[in-house]
Amino acid sequence: MARYTRVKGSIALITLTNPPVNALSAAVRRGIVESVSRALKDEQVKAVVFCGENEKFCGGADIKEFSGSVSGPPLVPMIHSMEAGEKPMVAAIEGVALGGGLELALGCHYRVANTKARLGLPEVTLGLLPAAGGTQRLPRLIGIPAALELITTGRHVSAQEALQLGMVDQVTEGNAVQAAMELALSVIGHPLNPCRLSLRAPVWAPDVDGVCDAALAQVKQRSRGVMAPVACVQAVRAAAMLPYGKGMERERQLMDTLFRSGQAQAMQYAFFAQRNAGKWILPNRAQWNNTKAREVQRAGVIGLGTMGQGIAVSLVKAGISVVAIETDTKQLEWGKKAVTAMLQRDAQRRGVSPPLHLLTFTLSFHQLRDVDLVIEAVFEDMNLKKRVFSDLCKVLRVNALICTNTSGLNVDELAAVTDRQPLVVGMHFFAPAHVMKLLEVVYGSRSSPEAVATAMALGKRIGKVCVTVGNCSGFVGNRMLKLYLDQSVYLLEEGATPEQVDQALEEFGFAMGIFKVGDLSGLDVGWRVRKASGLIGPDVDPVKPSRWRLGRRYCPLPDMLCQQGRFGQKTGRGWYLYDSPGSKEAKSDPEIQNFLEDYRRKYGIIPRRITSQEVIERCAFILANEGFRILEDGIAAGPEHIDVIYLFGYGWPRHRGGPMFYASQVGLSVVLEKLEHYHRVHPDVPSLEPSRLLRRLVAEGSPPIQQWKSHIKNLRSHL
Numbered sequence: 001m002a003r004y005t006r007v008k009g010s011i012a013l014i015t016l017t018n019p020p021v022n023a024l025s026a027a028v029r030r031g032i033v034e035s036v037s038r039a040l041k042d043e044q045v046k047a048v049v050f051c052g053e054n055e056k057f058c059g060g061a062d063i064k065e066f067s068g069s070v071s072g073p074p075l076v077p078m079i080h081s082m083e084a085g086e087k088p089m090v091a092a093i094e095g096v097a098l099g100g101g102l103e104l105a106l107g108c109h110y111r112v113a114n115t116k117a118r119l120g121l122p123e124v125t126l127g128l129l130p131a132a133g134g135t136q137r138l139p140r141l142i143g144i145p146a147a148l149e150l151i152t153t154g155r156h157v158s159a160q161e162a163l164q165l166g167m168v169d170q171v172t173e174g175n176a177v178q179a180a181m182e183l184a185l186s187v188i189g190h191p192l193n194p195c196r197l198s199l200r201a202p203v204w205a206p207d208v209d210g211v212c213d214a215a216l217a218q219v220k221q222r223s224r225g226v227m228a229p230v231a232c233v234q235a236v237r238a239a240a241m242l243p244y245g246k247g248m249e250r251e252r253q254l255m256d257t258l259f260r261s262g263q264a265q266a267m268q269y270a271f272f273a274q275r276n277a278g279k280w281i282l283p284n285r286a287q288w289n290n291t292k293a294r295e296v297q298r299a300g301v302i303g304l305g306t307m308g309q310g311i312a313v314s315l316v317k318a319g320i321s322v323v324a325i326e327t328d329t330k331q332l333e334w335g336k337k338a339v340t341a342m343l344q345r346d347a348q349r350r351g352v353s354p355p356l357h358l359l360t361f362t363l364s365f366h367q368l369r370d371v372d373l374v375i376e377a378v379f380e381d382m383n384l385k386k387r388v389f390s391d392l393c394k395v396l397r398v399n400a401l402i403c404t405n406t407s408g409l410n411v412d413e414l415a416a417v418t419d420r421q422p423l424v425v426g427m428h429f430f431a432p433a434h435v436m437k438l439l440e441v442v443y444g445s446r447s448s449p450e451a452v453a454t455a456m457a458l459g460k461r462i463g464k465v466c467v468t469v470g471n472c473s474g475f476v477g478n479r480m481l482k483l484y485l486d487q488s489v490y491l492l493e494e495g496a497t498p499e500q501v502d503q504a505l506e507e508f509g510f511a512m513g514i515f516k517v518g519d520l521s522g523l524d525v526g527w528r529v530r531k532a533s534g535l536i537g538p539d540v541d542p543v544k545p546s547r548w549r550l551g552r553r554y555c556p557l558p559d560m561l562c563q564q565g566r567f568g569q570k571t572g573r574g575w576y577l578y579d580s581p582g583s584k585e586a587k588s589d590p591e592i593q594n595f596l597e598d599y600r601r602k603y604g605i606i607p608r609r610i611t612s613q614e615v616i617e618r619c620a621f622i623l624a625n626e627g628f629r630i631l632e633d634g635i636a637a638g639p640e641h642i643d644v645i646y647l648f649g650y651g652w653p654r655h656r657g658g659p660m661f662y663a664s665q666v667g668l669s670v671v672l673e674k675l676e677h678y679h680r681v682h683p684d685v686p687s688l689e690p691s692r693l694l695r696r697l698v699a700e701g702s703p704p705i706q707q708w709k710s711h712i713k714n715l716r717s718h719l
């Protein structure tokens, strides 16, 4: 829909009306085509201004339409006829001009933006390229290097940066529509050809080929195996080398390939999955839009280890006062130094002063008496956490929330030691907590909807992607991770090396293989957890530790590594070798090869050749299999919630959608068949046995992920 009004006698104002972001749906495109034609025919009209309702210019093409059959007027000829029109057209950009929205503005002869507006071509993040002329017009406006950077990253720029780049003609602090109308009146009668970007030659750049080659190398390294950034570079190269018409043809060809690709489907699924996860819903049907969150102005953080430091930094950056507690002066000083340094670095980068006045560092729990909420981030030890929880109840206001950052302990058991079970929830951050986007909000059996709403709102306020999850060992993310880790070390036992496994995972799209991640996070962390859970104890033979524990296969390799003091990057040695403790560049270590060979010899294992395909199947399908069990247990509300957790917390590649989407895309019957095969070969690994839900879905015809909710009773999915 587009509203046509005549203003100031001679201006046609065309308002895009498709809340919430005025996406260019078929109806909007139809409205624009009709309105432009009317404006061009009306002799009283001397200029045209485009704007969006509710101070949002346009969020781009309607992504929901991409999965159906495309109808309505296509964007390319629509924008072309605007540009070719014989009356000046001005875009009044407020809020956002993204994707097709910016391409529409580039088809106008002039652009005016409000200071708060953001502009960009984020199609690459949806597995596409800006195929409504964006790859051809933007380089002609701002030059090849700047266009390459914006189009291959999908980065949004501020109005001020857009002005510096030359993307807009004017920036106003006031109403962009008023300013655009004034500009429109002032340019009536001016020649339009210089403002028609399709008629311009691209802004000249020395060594265009070299610039494009460098961009190609960069995107290939940054987003290994992802098609869209490569296609973006190819399209911009065409803008530099070919006349406009031929460049448009190239843009269309490249888009045709991307549009049909599984990668684009995965990335568009990820876009909606992220938004769906914010619309949380509990088993009792309390949900995001019927539950009020409490306001949080003051928070306590207990424990200033790595997690506590990151949590404190995230809260303070969002303007929340923090009382940070440690048990002894040395730890407190250490934590204070680290938190202050992080905030100072961040403030310096952003050219502002660090909000240190919001921080209180203390050894005294009494300072917590007027906080609204506490996040406990002490050692992962149930008894210690219980002590902290009962001590907190002695000082906190009766209505203050108590949240635990446990990565997998029983939230109900912790809540039981408090005087306020409904006000206890898990807030599981991921390390480093001020950087990682994911937050699992764990509801216990007694957690109140209000407590969940408050934790979700707080998470959103500090910039996290929040997902509600039920209470079980490891919640969603770590429950699945444990089995994935198990598979990776079983692969080593059977003949693979850490390098082989990591390479296969990196080629699949993970930024880092699982062994490199282990070295980065510290191998001692899991070792401590295994000791606490009774998997390692005095009865384990130190010379030839058992490969069978608690009734299933167990791989002692990670424990043996830790016994040698190989904790990863922090000790300079882990699955890989590092130049010195703390350095980041992982190098193959011949000692690890010998260690693995000795190990196999000791246990009589005959190594075999392991293919990348097997690595991916065993790692990815074990994740999906456990995901199905999690859905069966009602721990996650829908498959998209599991996928969001893996995308934002565990580095799952976005162009593969998430483990559940990947399983759906590969085909559930294929996943079932592979799991059956691997379980037959490894009967001592019960987690490889296909889940009941997977079997049922296959029996019911392997429906695509969007239809699972009609097959699974307890799903609370918005897909």
Ligand SMILES: CCC/C=C/C(=O)SCCNC(=O)CCNC(=O)[C@H](O)C(C)(C)COP(=O)([O-])OP(=O)([O-])OC[C@H]1O[C@@H](n2cnc3c(N)ncnc32)[C@H](O)[C@@H]1OP(=O)([O-])[O-]
Pocket: 020, 021, 023, 059, 060, 061, 062, 063, 064, 075, 096, 098, 099, 100, 101, 122, 123, 126, 128, 129, 130, 131, 132, 272, 275, 276
């Ligand atoms: C030839 C083709 C070439 C062109 C290709 C393109 O243009 S590709 C497109 C290039 N454009 C982009 O990639 C921009 C994508 N969008 C964004 O980046 C952000 O939504 C935002 C910055 C516009 C607003 O952020 P915010 O935090 O204020 O709000 P929010 O993010 O929560 O969204 C609110 C609601 O709007 C919905 N929705 C949003 N956009 C679209 C859309 N284009 N379509 C449909 N729906 C869209 C969103 O799902 C949500 O719906 P819900 O859950 O309420 O039912």
